[in-house]
Amino acid sequence: MNLSSPNSNDATRTANRSKSVVPSSGLCSRCVDGCRGNCEVFKSTFRGRELIYPGPFGDITAGGDKEYPVDYSHLNIQGYAFGANGLPEGVTPDPDTARFPAVDTSTEYGWDKKVKMSVPIFTGALGSTEIARKNWEHFAAGAALSGVTLVCGENVCGIDPALELSKDNKVTKAPDMDRRIGAYRKYHRGFGEILIQMNVEDTRLGVAEYIIDKHGIETIELKWGQGAKCIGGEIKVASLDRALELQRRGYIVTPDPSDKINQQAFKSGAIKEFERHSRLGFISEEGFMQEVERLRALGFKRITLKTGAYGLRELAMAIKWCSKAKIDLLTIDGSSGGTGMSPWRMMEEWGMPSIYLHSAALEFASILANNGERVPDLAFAGGFSSEDGVFKALALGAPYVKAVCMGRALMIPGMVGKNIELWMKENDLPKTVSEFGHTPEEIFVNYEKVKDIVGADEIKNVPLGAIGIYSYADKIKVGLQQLMAGARCFNVAAITRKELMSLTDECAKVTGIPYLMDCYRDEALEILNSK
Numbered sequence: 355m356n357l358s359s360p361n362s363n364d365a366t367r368t369a370n371r372s373k374s375v376v377p378s379s380g381l382c383s384r385c386v387d388g389c390r391g392n393c394e395v396f397k398s399t400f401r402g403r404e405l406i407y408p409g410p411f412g413d414i415t416a417g418g419d420k421e422y423p424v425d426y427s428h429l430n431i432q433g434y435a436f437g438a439n440g441l442p443e444g445v446t447p448d449p450d451t452a453r454f455p456a457v458d459t460s461t462e463y464g465w466d467k468k469v470k471m472s473v474p475i476f477t478g479a480l481g482s483t484e485i486a487r488k489n490w491e492h493f494a495a496g497a498a499l500s501g502v503t504l505v506c507g508e509n510v511c512g513i514d515p516a517l518e519l520s521k522d523n524k525v526t527k528a529p530d531m532d533r534r535i536g537a538y539r540k541y542h543r544g545f546g547e548i549l550i551q552m553n554v555e556d557t558r559l560g561v562a563e564y565i566i567d568k569h570g571i572e573t574i575e576l577k578w579g580q581g582a583k584c585i586g587g588e589i590k591v592a593s594l595d596r597a598l599e600l601q602r603r604g605y606i607v608t609p610d611p612s613d614k615i616n617q618q619a620f621k622s623g624a625i626k627e628f629e630r631h632s633r634l635g636f637i638s639e640e641g642f643m644q645e646v647e648r649l650r651a652l653g654f655k656r657i658t659l660k661t662g663a664y665g666l667r668e669l670a671m672a673i674k675w676c677s678k679a680k681i682d683l684l685t686i687d688g689s690s691g692g693t694g695m696s697p698w699r700m701m702e703e704w705g706m707p708s709i710y711l712h713s714a715a716l717e718f719a720s721i722l723a724n725n726g727e728r729v730p731d732l733a734f735a736g737g738f739s740s741e742d743g744v745f746k747a748l749a750l751g752a753p754y755v756k757a758v759c760m761g762r763a764l765m766i767p768g769m770v771g772k773n774i775e776l777w778m779k780e781n782d783l784p785k786t787v788s789e790f791g792h793t794p795e796e797i798f799v800n801y802e803k804v805k806d807i808v809g810a811d812e813i814k815n816v817p818l819g820a821i822g823i824y825s826y827a828d829k830i831k832v833g834l835q836q837l838m839a840g841a842r843c844f845n846v847a848a849i850t851r852k853e854l855m856s857l858t859d860e861c862a863k864v865t866g867i868p869y870l871m872d873c874y875r876d877e878a879l880e881i882l883n884s885k
């Protein structure tokens with residue numbers, strides 16, 4: 355099985371000259387002196403380190419496309435011919451009460467101060483990467499209108515060109531953070547929340563103090579990692595002055611913009627962009643507990659943790675320490691998680707793939723529960739884009755998984771909606787859109803619903819990307835209602851691991867979900883052998 359082919363991928367805008375490719379190296383079987391391109395080695399010959407990243411930065415998101423021996427498609431969902439669990443108390447299940455639109459897809463997370471969401475999904479961490487910044491109004495309004503949580507990622511204050519710092523290098527004014535919080539709150543309807551992520555640099559800059567003092571933000575997220583990479587967040591900057599400014603603010607910037615040789619290479623056009631990197635974290639139980647205490651003392655109501663595709667040791671630390679520290683939500687992001695900027699080969703080759711990591715998380719959570727310890731609410735992340743994936747994640751991690759974190763998939767409708775707005779202005783709607791009409795009212799199936807929420811005057815101010823996200827979240831909700839109704843689960847809490855079956859022995863071994871020929875076998879035999 356060819357799991358991943360190095361040396362050519364759309365992500366790095368490279369391709370082999372030949373159709374015949376050596377699986378392990380990804381080089382053409384016959385490499386020709388005189389080849390005019392365009393594999394990664396060819397392109398690295400003159401663009402060097404640029405080939406590490408998917409591109410162009412700011413205009414794309416990327417997700418690893420390595421095929422793993424087991425993934426979520428190796429699970430199928432059960433459906434039943436009778437019964438109904440999770441209907442409101444007092445409702446007698448029958449064909450009139452147990453209808454699929456009656457399925458309640460709402461969920462909540464939190465140790466004791468709960469946050470309720472309309473649909474069990476929330477955004478990935480949309481931070482300092484350019485694609486998040488420039489589409490923010492669409493993403494924020496869309497998440498708020500959909501009643502789901504929006505995660506504002508790391509480094510947003512640190513890269514703000516208009517940032518103002520005190521003499522001791524603490525944030526006193528961060529207009530981009532203010533804008534981001536305002537955009538979500540404008541359309542917030544009581545479901546979901548905006549929570550803000552913090553890394554090493556954010557901590558040093560006093561971001562936690564700023565967002566609670568100025569905005570009264572209730573939830574802050576500590577970050578150990580993500581699915582796409584095992585180094586800190588990164589962005590590119592196309593200006594020497596900006597690169598120098600970020601270096602002065604304490605970031606690692608490469609190639610070193612203060613180096614005269616690099617400055618000359620930038621001026622002559624060879625170096626087109628600098629990379630801004632965050633530092634690696636160094637977790638310890640004592641440090642983790644101290645930071646949680648510090649944040650609680652600042653007044654945060656909820657503290658969440660995001661961890662990445664690390665191995666079993668770090669996963670156990672995350673689950674155990676979150677239990678001890680009464681963390682409100684632990685998001686576990688497997689590879690191949692999406693990204694605005696991460697090293698491509700790292701995305702392809704590092705870390706625990708989602709289904710393996712999530713299966714281990716369930717196993718570890720059960721160990722804690724069996725020892726009488728409370729398991730924090732969990733969210734799974736890493737490659738989800740549709741309602742069946744959401745259902746499978748909720749079922750695989752039941753009863754601890756409360757929601758699914760969606761990175762790239764929740765960004766797409768924001769970008770598509772924004773572009774439809776643009777295309778309409780330029781009278782350039784593609785056929786894929788114009789076949790449904792030429793106005794927002796005709797094109798967006800949920801336009802009238804959103805208008806009803808915000809009012810006839812305000813609808814003119816709602817960015818079309820937000821209506822796009824609302825429509826997509828509605829599609830997830832209705833699709834989930836159908837899958838849940840088929841599995842006779844009328845609320846999220848009613849979903850159990852029994853609602854899944856493994857299609858292969860290996861999947862069963864990894865997930866602990868029985869092979870499909872063993873699911874409900876005892877019940878079947880009992881029926882057959884009865885008199």
Ligand code: SF4
Nearest residue numbers: 371382385386389393
């Ligand atoms: S240089 Fe050309 S022929 Fe050689 S491996 Fe790359 S694409 Fe193939």
